[in-house]
Amino acid sequence: MSERTLFVFVYLVLLGLLATTIGVSYLELGPWNPVLNLSIAAAKAFLIVWFFMHLNQSAGLVRLAAFAGLVWLALLFTLGLADWLTRPDGWMS
Amino acid sequence: MSTPSALHGPFSEPGQQQEAARLGLWLFIANELMLFGGLFMALTVYRIIHTETTRAASEHLHLWIGGANTAVLLTSSLTMVLAVLAARAGDVRTTVRMLLATAAIGAVFLALKGWEYRLEYDEGLMPGVGPVFPLGASQELFFNFYFVSTGLHAVHLALGIGAVLFFAARLHRGRMDLPHRSTMIEGLGMYWHFVDVVWVFLYPVLYLI
Structure with a gap:
């Protein structure tokens, strides 16, 4: 192809x-x-x-750099949601 | 492929130079990812706190305009990647044509988005301006998020269109040598596709969920 x-x-x-x-x-x-x-x-x-x-044609180092962005995003969401998803019901009232 | 005119210091071979360009672009994109990531995080928290009202607010968005715009952006990504292929093959004419098509399709996205904003303005859904906001306070907050995130995306797309036209003009005037400088078209494409990816997530998060 x-x-x-x-x-x-x-x-x-x-x-x-x-x-x-x-x-x-x-x-x-x-x-x-x-x-x-x-x-x-x-x-x-x-x-x-x-x-x-073109990540399929990129070197390992370049793929790693692209993946690093995802890792930081995962940190943001994991640590953020660890707070918001574990609050008891009705904490706001 | 490896002609001296393509190579700039401090690189010793074209492959190394191309790799460095891609690496730099990915660093920039990771940076942008944090910018949009913060917005997505805020919207996620907002959905956790106000699950039902957010869903109700989301139903006021024009799902089909957003869907059509997704198809429009995906199409522009195809023409962009075809421009990169032509640039690598050293075909200046096709590269310029594909870049112009990409810019035009990007402009279609902005036009549709503008029309959608206009409809929302008429419905009073634009917080702070126009008719009185018809829904509750937490729905108003959702619409703030909607306008900030889609607005920021539209600014990115507008800058992308400007950059695509700039490169098309340089190629047209013979100021850029292909295929030796095709890495620059590739970098331009990576930015364009990233803006596409942001919309790929904005669409379900704002319109569909």
Whole structure:
């Protein structure tokens, strides 16, 4: 497969994922709605980063630098949510 | 591929130079990730505190305009990556065409976004300006988040369009030598795709959940 074909294919998959995420948002799945929608967003982000941002052709050091950004983001969310998700019910009132 | 004109000090070979450019771009993108990450964190906390009112506020957004805009941005990412392919092949004409297409599609996104803002203004959903805000205080806070995060994203996209046009103009005037300088188009593309990725998350977080 030529690179051009690959990019067009990735683009079509991305559009398919977009259609899926809109479809999912119309279903009443309770707590699974955010889980599914965010998983689809993560899958789309991976495809863009891996193929369009050339991480698949990049050296290990470059991949590590890209991953480091994610690590800091994970720290922000883990430490932040460790507080907000563990508060007892009705703490505000 | 490895002509002397492509190489700048302190690098000893083109591959090393390209790797350094990508590394620098990723550092910049990690920096941007923290900027948008803080906003996403704030919105997450807000959803934890006001789960129901936030969901109710989110239903006032125009889901289909946002969805169409996602498709628009994904399309612009395709044309951008095709510009990079053309640049690597040394095809200046196709590179310029693809860059112009990318900028035009980016402008379509901004136009749709502007139309959406206009609709929200008319509905009174823009806090602080226009008609009185029709919903409760916590919903107003959600709309503050919505305008700040999409506004910041739109500024990034507008800067991206400017940069794409700048490079297209330089190529058109023969001021940039391809494929020797294709790494610059690649860096431009990485920024563009990052702005796309931010929207890929903003869309479900604001509109769909």
